[in-house]
Amino acid sequence: MIRVDIQSKNFGATPVLGSIRFDVSNGQTIALVGPSGIGKSTLLRIVSGIDSDFRGTVVRPEKQAVVFQEPTLLPWRSALENLCIIHPNLPKDRALDMLERVGLGGMAALFPGQLSLGQQRRLSLARAFVGAPEMLIMDEPFVSLDAQTGRAMLTLTKELIAETGPATLFVTHDIHEADVLADRVLKLQAGPQGAILAV
Numbered sequence: 001m002i003r004v005d006i007q008s009k010n011f012g013a014t015p016v017l018g019s020i021r022f023d024v025s026n027g028q029t030i031a032l033v034g035p036s037g038i039g040k041s042t043l044l045r046i047v048s049g050i051d052s053d054f055r056g057t058v059v060r061p062e063k064q065a066v067v068f069q070e071p072t073l074l075p076w077r078s079a080l081e082n083l084c085i086i087h088p089n090l091p092k093d094r095a096l097d098m099l100e101r102v103g104l105g106g107m108a109a110l111f112p113g114q115l116s117l118g119q120q121r122r123l124s125l126a127r128a129f130v131g132a133p134e135m136l137i138m139d140e141p142f143v144s145l146d147a148q149t150g151r152a153m154l155t156l157t158k159e160l161i162a163e164t165g166p167a168t169l170f171v172t173h174d175i176h177e178a179d180v181l182a183d184r185v186l187k188l189q190a191g192p193q194g195a196i197l198a199v
């Protein structure tokens, strides 16, 4: 479970987030929506532990995975190595099974530059799920994909979440994505001292 209790987050003198509290239980998926620039990515960075410069506390499980908008793969490593490098104890056959599972069977030796954007996204999903995360954070993981690839990725992500059961928090601008994936939608709105959750 993820327990978020933020009192405030400022960039310099500018307040960005106000008081924000919520929990994400194991197996639950929460979508985070709100207008551009309101602070969604800032909140995700705090929840994922990338940004620790805020007032408040976040309690998160040990096994974590983050999927960014851009696939953030190592271009000089093969698809298989991209999985194994951050999971050094991962048996090779499990890594190959996961590549197969996300539709990249037979592509283990290819480098990210030899994969389409959709395939690179599949590889980042494989990398995230192969470690059986207890917490999954995703920042607009389906943007700039064509409609068919986007739908396929959404279905695949839903299946992988159901199989693995992490506490999941993801940002989206797409209400359809939120409907398909999320059990609950949280909306950020402007408050007097930074963004707060709409009720």
Ligand SMILES: Nc1ncnc2c1ncn2[C@@H]1O[C@H](COP(=O)(O)OP(=O)(O)OP(=O)(O)O)[C@@H](O)[C@H]1O
Residues within 6 Å of the ligand: 011, 016, 034, 035, 036, 037, 038, 039, 040, 041, 042, 043
């Ligand atoms: N490193 C930073 N330094 C200063 N200001 C920042 C920094 N990162 C973000 N901001 C500001 O904080 C606010 C929230 O940004 P954030 O990226 O979290 O919004 P967002 O809701 O994710 O936007 P979008 O939907 O457009 O991606 C914006 O006004 C942005 O300019």
